[in-house]
Amino acid sequence: MVLVGKVRNARKRYVCDHLLTLGKRLHEMERLFKKRMVPVIRDMFVRFYSYREHWSNAVNCIAELDALCSLATYAKQEGMSKPELLDPAISKTDELNINNLRHATVVFNSTSKTFVPNDV
Numbered sequence: 877m878v879l880v881g882k883v884r885n886a887r888k889r890y891v892c893d894h895l896l897t898l899g900k901r902l903h904e905m906e907r908l909f910k911k912r913m914v915p916v917i918r919d920m921f922v923r924f925y926s927y928r929e930h931w932s933n934a935v936n937c938i939a940e941l942d943a944l945c946s947l948a949t950y951a952k953q954e955g956m957s958k959p960e961l962l963d964p965a966i967s968k969t970d971e972l973n974i975n976n977l978r979h980a981t982v983v984f985n986s987t988s989k990t991f992v993p994n995d996v
Contacts, residue, residue: 956978
């Protein structure tokens, strides 16, 4: 048995030679693992980075879909209406008509019931 390290809190730590050998072996194996994995990981990142435009486009599409789904879910829960788009050939006008307009963040953050919706 060998005394290892400093005496902490009036306790002594004893370790047998076999555990010391295993500890040194483990340390060496971890060092070799890191040495061999660095090139593999570097190559992975280089290959990933070579497709950065594809990944960026995919992430942007997913972010936009997430935002749209969140707004749709919120609108459905709060009983908001959805837009009604009319065919210009049928309506024969180029106008935008909005009734009871509310902004989702104003409705969400409003604690009072005095908010008045607007018509445009």
